[in-house]
Amino acid sequence: MRKKYLEIGKIVATQGLGGEFRVQYYCDSADVICSFDRLFMGKDKTEYEVEKARPHKTLAVLKLAGIDTVEQAKTVVGKMLYIDRDDTELPEGVHFIQDIIGLEVRDADSGRVYGKVTDIYQHGAADVYSLKTPEGKELMFPAIPEVLLETNIDEGYLVIRPLEGLFDGE
Known part of the structure; x- marks a missing residue:
């Protein structure tokens, strides 16, 4: 919201x-x-x-x-x-961090819900999103176009396609 x-x-x-x-x-x-x-x-x-x-x-x-x-x-x-x-306007495709925190993270292919975004780290070339699974485990993924496919603030979710091996061992 x-x-x-x-x-x-x-x-x-x-x-x-x-x-x-x-x-x-x-x-x-x-x-x-x-x-x-x-x-x-x-x-x-x-x-x-x-x-x-x-x-x-x-x-x-x-x-x-x-x-x-x-x-x-x-x-x-x-x-x-x-x-x-x-009082401010963001360019297309840019979002306030406060709007992203709490969004549900879904898999683009399976529809699986990985969890919810809990933090965003701004280091280097791309932001890194941290999410907490329903089991309480922390997972991270880079906010790059190959991984982060859709951000829907109004509906409350992100769609990702994790790189091979990214969530192995979860």
């Missing part, structure tokens, strides 16, 4: 005295989180206008409207930041 709000980062510390704070972002780069005009905070998804945003080492530094002092910034440390799905 597609979520309306997607986690984009977590506030980890204050920055200076003017209400800025540091964010550990969950996107490809700090530039992504810095490109949004509005963000949503906390479990209630309170909307904030982004007044300033810049990359800072391995984090992003943000200043949101209404958070103007270090004391106010301290009260939001530890909170999650979200974007509204409608």
